[in-house]
Amino acid sequence: MTVTRFAPSPTGYLHIGGLRTALFSYLWAKHNDGKFVLRIEDTDRSRNNEDATRAIIKAFDWIGLAHDGEITYQSQRDEIYKKYIDQLLDEGKAYRCYMSCQELDSLRETQMSNKERTRYDGRYRDFEGTPPEGVEPVIRIKAPLSGTIRVKDGIKGEIVFNVEDILDDFIIARSDGAPTYNFVVAIDDALMGINSVIRGDDHLSNTPKQIIVYEALGFDIPEFYHVPMIHNENGKKLSKRDGATDVMMYKEMGYLPKALLNFLVRLGWSHGDQEIFSFEEMLALFNPKDINKSASIYNTEKLDWLNAHYIKNTPNDTLVKLLQEYDLVLSSHDKKEILLDVIKERSKTLVEMVTQIKEILDTPTQYDTKAVNKAFKGEAKAILEDFKARLMTAEALHLPSDYHHLVETVVTEREIGFGKIGQPLRVALVGKMGGPGIDSIMAIIGKEETLSRIDNALENI
Ligand code: GLU
Numbered sequence: 001m002t003v004t005r006f007a008p009s010p011t012g013y014l015h016i017g018g019l020r021t022a023l024f025s026y027l028w029a030k031h032n033d034g035k036f037v038l039r040i041e042d043t044d045r046s047r048n049n050e051d052a053t054r055a056i057i058k059a060f061d062w063i064g065l066a067h068d069g070e071i072t073y074q075s076q077r078d079e080i081y082k083k084y085i086d087q088l089l090d091e092g093k094a095y096r097c098y099m100s101c102q103e104l105d106s107l108r109e110t111q112m113s114n115k116e117r118t119r120y121d122g123r124y125r126d127f128e129g130t131p132p133e134g135v136e137p138v139i140r141i142k143a144p145l146s147g148t149i150r151v152k153d154g155i156k157g158e159i160v161f162n163v164e165d166i167l168d169d170f171i172i173a174r175s176d177g178a179p180t181y182n183f184v185v186a187i188d189d190a191l192m193g194i195n196s197v198i199r200g201d202d203h204l205s206n207t208p209k210q211i212i213v214y215e216a217l218g219f220d221i222p223e224f225y226h227v228p229m230i231h232n233e234n235g236k237k238l239s240k241r242d243g244a245t246d247v248m249m250y251k252e253m254g255y256l257p258k259a260l261l262n263f264l265v266r267l268g269w270s271h272g273d274q275e276i277f278s279f280e281e282m283l284a285l286f287n288p289k290d291i292n293k294s295a296s297i298y299n300t301e302k303l304d305w306l307n308a309h310y311i312k313n314t315p316n317d318t319l320v321k322l323l324q325e326y327d328l329v330l331s332s333h334d335k336k337e338i339l340l341d342v343i344k345e346r347s348k349t350l351v352e353m354v355t356q357i358k359e360i361l362d363t364p365t366q367y368d369t370k371a372v373n374k375a376f377k378g379e380a381k382a383i384l385e386d387f388k389a390r391l392m393t394a395e396a397l398h399l400p401s402d403y404h405h406l407v408e409t410v411v412t413e414r415e416i417g418f419g420k421i422g423q424p425l426r427v428a429l430v431g432k433m434g435g436p437g438i439d440s441i442m443a444i445i446g447k448e449e450t451l452s453r454i455d456n457a458l459e460n461i
Contacts, residue, residue, distance in 0.1 A: 028196055149212070187213065320340070356436075363449070390409065
């Protein structure tokens, strides 16, 4: 059974790149009817905090990716890590190193002045003498001294690391007993049965160290998929300056989880030239082997385009619920169907929807000067008066087409172009140019409100 995991370090919020790795991991597990688990890597107590963990879980809830089983917290697993440290010490695969900070510093300086790679020199590897007093030892693992470490990567192919270029006997437990990052990641992945590790390729340099831990403990090595980073349009790693990196900001900006997931699945993965994927299609088609070898480019227009697509295809009753989270309550509005049908065709985000809806529902309190100058020329007021008189006596006005019909009678009888009534009417209704068709606007706000807005305009313009 395929078991994948997402293993964020809670240092802030859920990063958009992290969500992409989580999505890939989720899809691959579920594609194979496997499990997707969540592990919070909160061993570095100085940097981690509970708020950050909560923020990550909240973002997961919003996006709707469910993890299997309980969340694993590394901070609660000290006993487990300690057991494996002791095991390695007993088996002679790890050892205590009593080097002081000063000794380490001076070793580093010598290596730097000799233009050598800075590395631990193994001086306690086979130490059998009496340990120096007053130094709490760290625990180091016995790494191979030469040869190569091969990482079989499902995306990048085989990557060969030369031991002498990258490794030394690295620390697996600090002098206060705290286990180190690469050690606990390997142990947890093994104990949690993770057999496909999908993560950002910024972790690639950790993988040889983790392989050494797997081998020392006799664990099976999982399949690795190191996913290339997301870049901005200038080819640099995506950063806050390029837009939102916090997943919850996407909610705030009015993106739908479905659109964001569709956007993310296409960042680095493709299936022919298909752009729109339902979640079911993603599940059926995703394979990490098809992830691109090179970085993907973040493109806001693409996200907007996808979001517009998903908004358009969201049923109105769902939109009513979603918009409520943006403080727009439409549940009791009798023309909400017409309103949403019109607005969802024209909006890239839910936030845009709210703005556009308010522009219709809120009586204008001022009129755009440019629009007024353009629309209120010549006979404009007389035409509006005429329309108003017809509107007052008209009955059974419900649909946009009913209002359209009324506008048309004015156009025909006065032998004027549509704009001659359309423009001043629009300014009277919403205070400016632009927006959906005036017949829809009138059907949405209704006869009384239309009359009152026309009166306001006639008085105030
Ligand atoms: N905790 C790491 C991070 O947040 C991920 C570790 C991993 O996927 O192996 O970057």
